[in-house]
Amino acid sequence: MTERVVLAYSGGLDTSVCIGWIAEETGAEVIAVAVDVGQGGEDLDVIRQRALDCGAVEAEVADARDEFADEYCLPALKANALYQGEYPLVSALSRPVIVKHLVAAAQKHGATTVAHGCTGKGNDQVRFEVGINSLAPGLKCIAPVRDYAMTRDKAIAFAEAKGLPIATTKKSPYSIDQNVFGRAVETGFLEDIWNAPIEDVYEYTQNPATPREADEVVITFEAGVPVAVDGRKVTVLQAIEELNKRAGAQGVGRLDMVEDRLVGIKSREIYEAPGAIALITAHQALENVTVERELARYKRQVEQRWAELVYDGLWFSPLKRALDGFVNEANQHVSGDIRMVLHGGRAVVNGRKSEQSLYDFNLATYDTGDTFDQSMSKGFIEIFGLSSKIAARRDLG
Amino acid sequence: MTERVVLAYSGGLDTSVCIGWIAEETGAEVIAVAVDVGQGGEDLDVIRQRALDCGAVEAEVADARDEFADEYCLPALKANALYQGEYPLVSALSRPVIVKHLVAAAQKHGATTVAHGCTGKGNDQVRFEVGINSLAPGLKCIAPVRDYAMTRDKAIAFAEAKGLPIATTKKSPYSIDQNVFGRAVETGFLEDIWNAPIEDVYEYTQNPATPREADEVVITFEAGVPVAVDGRKVTVLQAIEELNKRAGAQGVGRLDMVEDRLVGIKSREIYEAPGAIALITAHQALENVTVERELARYKRQVEQRWAELVYDGLWFSPLKRALDGFVNEANQHVSGDIRMVLHGGRAVVNGRKSEQSLYDFNLATYDTGDTFDQSMSKGFIEIFGLSSKIAARRDLG
C-alpha cells in the first residue's frame, strides 16, 4: 500500500506546494488538514478545495475555534501565562490543538508521517514534532522547508511549473502567525533590534497614540473562566473575540520584545494580543482579591514554569498535567467582576467585586469598624524576625 | 542616667506629638531623627528646629537621598523588584535606610529604644522593628500609635494643650508615604475596592488620558546601573529624578492594586512610581538582550523572592545578602542603551543597543547571512522530547 502523509495545511503558497513536493520526495499520498483556530482569512471550503486541486488525495478541515478557546486559551488564562513575563503564548497555544487534529487525521487515514511547514530554527517545529511524538509515538515527522531545502524561490518555481491554482506573488515582507488569541509578526527590518516597529506591522490593534474615547468594560469570571462581558453571557471564544475588538480598538496588547527561543537563540518579536492581555490583566486582578497570599505567591512560580513548558512545546507532557492540577485548584474561588478601562494602549483595572473576596473591609480600614487586633503585632514581629535577629547578633559581632 | 529614645521624625503632627508623648509615657529623653529620602516638603533645618521646639533633647537630620538611591533603589532595579508583579517596593525600600540612621543615632546618643509612628496593622512596623533588631539586637522598639493608643484626635488635643509649634488642621483624607522612588496613597473611599481612584489622588503623575506629545528617552546602563540619560551622565538619584519628571509628565507608573500585606490582610493601594517603572522596564528589556536564557529564567524566580523578602521587612536578612550575590553576578553584562517612548501612561521600549548583546543577527535572521545550522534541529527535537514521548507511549497505551 502507498504510504500516506498528513500535512498541516494553511491554504497558502508554501503548504500548497508542499503537497506535490512531499509526493515527489517520498512517493507518498498527501492528506491535507486545515484547522481554523481563528486566524481569519479564507473560507474552510475554499481551502479544502485548493488542497485537492493541488494534488491532495484527501483534505480535512476543522473549525476548532471553540476547542482552541476552551481547552488551550483558557488554561493559559487560568495560569496567567506570559512567557518572559510578557508574551501570552499565542502560537505556542495553537500548535497542540493543530497537532491533535493532525494525529486524528493520520489515524483515520492510516498515515505513517506528519508534515508541517516550519523552518529548522524556530520553536514551532519543536512544538509540532514533540506534540506529535507525545500523542502518537509511532508517527514520523517531516518538514520540507527544513528537511528537503524547500525555499520560497523553489516553491514559487514549483507552483508555476505545475500550474498550481495559487497566486505566486512576491512574499510579503512580514512573516506572520495569527489566531484568535493573538498575532505574531517578524520582519527583516526589525531584525535590527534598534529599529522601532512601524504602524504597518499591526492589524489586531489601532495606534494607541490616536486620541479617542475610553471604553469601560466589566468582565465576569466564574472559577477563573470568563463567563460574561458587561453582563452578557459569553463563551470563552466570544470573550476573547469581543475583547480583541474592544481592547484592539484602544491599542491594547502590543508587544515588542527580544525573546529567548527554545533553540537557543534570541529573536525580535512583535505581538498583538488585545483580548489575551485584557483578559489576563482582569484575571490577575481578580486573583489578587480572591486568592490567599501563600497560594498566590507560589502560583507565580507555577505560572512561570507553565509558560516556559508550553512555550517549549511540552503541552502534552506529564509535568503540564500536574501543573494544571495545581492551577485548577487555585482557580476554584476566582469568581467575580472586574471593571477595566481600555484606553490609549492600556487596560487598567479600577474596580473589583466578588462574593469570594478575601478582602475584608473591617480588617483593612483605618476608619470606624476596624476589627484588626493591633496588640497581636508586637508578638508577630518579635517571632517573625527572630531568626534574622539571631543571625544578626552573630554577623555584627 | 535618664533613658534615651530615638524617634523616627517626619516633622508632621503625629511624630511631633510623639516627642512629648513618649517622654510622658516613658520618662525618657527623646532624640528626633529625620531622614531625607527624597520625600520633598520642608527644609531639613526647619524640621530639625521644630523637633527641638517640641521638646527633643537632640535632633539629627540627614540627607540620605544618594545613599537611598545607590544602596536601596539600585539593588531593587537590578532585581526588577515588583511585589505581586506590580509594586516597586517604594516604602519597603525606604525603611531600611531610615533604620540605619536611627540605629546610628541610637548608638551615638546612647539610646536604648527606637520609636516610630506606624500603626499596628501595616507592613512598616515590621520593617522598622525587624530592621532595628537585625542591626542592633539590643535595642527596644516602641510605636506610640500602636502601643500607647495615640490616636489622631488625642494627638491634636495633646498638641493644642502643650502649645506645640505645629498646625493641627484636620487630617487630609489621604494617608501618604512618598520618597524619590515613588508615592503610596491610601484613603477611605478607596477602601471600597469597587470605587475607582480620582485624579485628586495623584501628585507624581499627570493624567495619562490628556493628549500630549510623546517623549523619547535613551537610558544607558553599565552592569545594571543606569549611568546616562540621553547621553548625559547621571547618578542613580539623578536618573530616578529625571525619569520621575519625564515619565510622570506622561502619566507613567500609576498602580491600583489589592495587595497582600505581611500581617495577613489584603489592602487596596494606589501607587505612583514613574521613574521606578520606567527604569525597571528599560532594565528588563536590556536583560532580554544581554542575559543568557537559563540565567534569565532562574532570575525571574530570584526576583520574586527578593521582592517578597524586602516587602516583608527582611532587608538585613542573610537570605537577602545571598540573593544579592546572585543578582549582582547576573547583572555583570547588563550594559547598553535602551530607547523608550514615554506617552499616554505607557513606557514602551522600541530599541536596544549593546556591546554585550547575545542577540546574534546572523543566527536570528531568515535573510542572507543566516548561520544557524537547521540540520541540527532534528536531533535536538528527538532527544529534547524523548522523556515526554516515552511517557506518552505508556499513558496512551
Added chain:
Amino acid sequence: MTERVVLAYSGGLDTSVCIGWIAEETGAEVIAVAVDVGQGGEDLDVIRQRALDCGAVEAEVADARDEFADEYCLPALKANALYQGEYPLVSALSRPVIVKHLVAAAQKHGATTVAHGCTGKGNDQVRFEVGINSLAPGLKCIAPVRDYAMTRDKAIAFAEAKGLPIATTKKSPYSIDQNVFGRAVETGFLEDIWNAPIEDVYEYTQNPATPREADEVVITFEAGVPVAVDGRKVTVLQAIEELNKRAGAQGVGRLDMVEDRLVGIKSREIYEAPGAIALITAHQALENVTVERELARYKRQVEQRWAELVYDGLWFSPLKRALDGFVNEANQHVSGDIRMVLHGGRAVVNGRKSEQSLYDFNLATYDTGDTFDQSMSKGFIEIFGLSSKIAARRDLG
C-alpha cells in the same frame, strides 16, 4: 449558660491537671477529647474514665488510626515529605487530625474555646491554633502552660491538692511525642548539641550496630499508595505498622538533627520513624522508575514546599490543597513493586518492577537490542548548548 472548653486530652498528668485548672481559671466546663493516632499506651476507655474522674463534664475518645494513616500520612508519603530533607513530619502530621476531632467535639458540645497542652515556644501551639482557626474561625484557643503559667511543679501540686487519680511521679527526663508515623524525643542533655544520643532515648528502633540477619521486603504501590507488603494486601495503617516493626528491628529511621522551628529558633531533635523512612525510600525509588524527568524535577520543589507548609502548621491552607492537586496528579502512575533490604540501620532498595515503568531496557542497554539513535545526539548537543556557547563567545572575548 456556662461556657464550655474542649481540651486536647492525652491521659497524662499535665492534661489531667488542665481539666481542673481551666475550670478554675475560666469558670468553664471542660470536655476532654482523646484521639488515638497510634501513640500506643493506655486503653481509650481508661483514658476516658480518667478524664471524667478529673472533672471533665464530657469525655470523647476516638480511634483515628486509619483516618490518620489514610488522610495525613499517605499524602505525606506521596509528597516524600521530609522537612529539611530529613524529618518525616511525625508530630506535624498528627496535629491536624487531632484538630479535626477537637473542632467536631466543640461543635457537638457547643464549646467556644479549645485548649491544648503545648508550651509557647514550639511548633505545635501554632499547628493547633492555626488549624483550629482554619476549620472554625470563631473558636478561641487557650494553652494553660503558656497562657496561665501552668508549670510542671504547679501541676503536680495541683494534682496532689485535688487528689486527682493520676501518678505524680517525677517527670521523665524525656519530652516525647509519638504516633504511628514516628516518635520525637527532646531531653536536657541533648540540648548540648555536641552530646551524642544514648540508646536509652530510643523505643521504636533497635540499635543498628547490633549484628543481626538482614530482612528483605517487597512493597507494592498503586498510584502512590502502599497496597501490599510481601504480596499480602495491607491498609496504609498496616503498611506503616508492619514496616515500623520490621524496619525498627533493623535500626532504620533514627534521626538526630538541629532543626529550624517555625518560631524562629533552632532546636535539637531526635526522631525515630522506621516505617515512614522505609516507605518514603521505597516510594521515591518507584518514582525514579515511573515519573517523567521534568515532572520529577519539579516535584522535588513542590515536595519541599509541601513539607515546610505542613511543618509550619498550614495543613488546612489553600496552598496545601493546590499542592495536593499537583502531587496527586504526579502519583497517578507510581505503581509497582520495590524490593528493599532492611539491615544495620539502612533501608536499601535493590530491585524495582513496574508495569508503569518508563525505564526502557532497549533504550538504556549498551548490549544487543539497543534502539537509541545516537546520530540524534550531535544535533541535540549543538542546540542544547547554544545559548551557553553564545554567552561564552562574549564572556571570553
Added chain:
Amino acid sequence: MTERVVLAYSGGLDTSVCIGWIAEETGAEVIAVAVDVGQGGEDLDVIRQRALDCGAVEAEVADARDEFADEYCLPALKANALYQGEYPLVSALSRPVIVKHLVAAAQKHGATTVAHGCTGKGNDQVRFEVGINSLAPGLKCIAPVRDYAMTRDKAIAFAEAKGLPIATTKKSPYSIDQNVFGRAVETGFLEDIWNAPIEDVYEYTQNPATPREADEVVITFEAGVPVAVDGRKVTVLQAIEELNKRAGAQGVGRLDMVEDRLVGIKSREIYEAPGAIALITAHQALENVTVERELARYKRQVEQRWAELVYDGLWFSPLKRALDGFVNEANQHVSGDIRMVLHGGRAVVNGRKSEQSLYDFNLATYDTGDTFDQSMSKGFIEIFGLSSKIAARRDLG
C-alpha cells in the same frame, strides 16, 4: 598545515585505538591529553609513552587532582549537590576540569578539533562538547565511537592489526568511570532493574554488612571548606582521600539508582562515593547549625538547580556562575566541627560545635535559663495564620 586533533586520552584500549582511527578518518595529527583526577591506575608517564607509541604526535599529561578537588568538588560540596537527591555528580564534576585541559592543549598546539571517547547515548558527550563550546566556541568536537561507529570489536581488530602496545583482552563486564570524588559502574546484568548488585561491583567501599568496629571522625570546616580531619589540617583533596578510605572501609556511600539522563532516558547506575557522601552529610549538618532558616530553605532549591545544571553539562554556563554567587555567600558562616560515626554503611552526625552557631541554648532549652518570651507567641500565631483563617471563613461558608 595538517589539521590537529586533541584527544581526551585515558591510556585504555578504546582511546589508544582512537589515536590511529582519528588519524585515518580525518587525516589529522592527534595530540593525546591525559588528566589525572584521582582515578588511580597507571603512572602518568607510562600513559604518556603509550600515547606516543600508538601514534600521537604529542602527548600531554596533567596531575589535576588538587585543581579538581579545589575548583570542582569543593563548589559541589558547598552546594550539597546531589542529583535526584542522591548522586554526588562524580563524573559530571570531572568533565569540566578535563575540558579545561583539553582546550588549553588545543590552543597550545593549534588544534581545531577535540575528540573524546564517549558514546552517543550518555551524558558525558554533552558535558564534553557543551563544555568545549563554552570555553572555545571555535573548536569542533568528534566522538569516534558515536560518529565513526568505532565499536569495541572493531577497536580490538584495529589494535591487533596495527600491533598497538596495549592488551586487547575481553572487555570487563563493567563500564566504569572513577575519580577521587567517586566511582560509577554500569553493567549488563544490572540493566534488569529488578536484579540486585553483587559485591563484585564495588571497589571504593567494603561490604557494609560485615561486622567491624565503628570509626568516629571530626571534620572541621571554615566557610564551607573542609580544613581539618580529627584536628589535622588537610587540603580539600586530602579530606576527600582520607574520607574515601575511612568511610569506604565502613561501606559508606554506595548508591543504586534509576537515574534520569539528560538525553531523555532512564538508566540504572551504581555509584560509590564514600568521601563525597561523608563530607556532604557533615556539611549539611553544619549548615543546619549555622545557616539562618529562610536562607537554608531557599538554598535547598538553589542546590537542586545547581546539581541539575552540572549534571546536564552546563558547568561553564552563566547560570552556574550566578548560583555560585549565592552559594558562596551562603557558606560564609559555615564554620565549625562536625563529629560523625562511620559504621555499617552509615555516616551519622552526632555532634556539632561552632563559633558561628545560630543554635541558642538559652532560647531552645526548656530548663533553667530559658530566655524565650512565650507571651509573644499568641500574637505571632494570630497574624501568621490570619490569611489562612480569612480564606477558611470563606471556604467553609
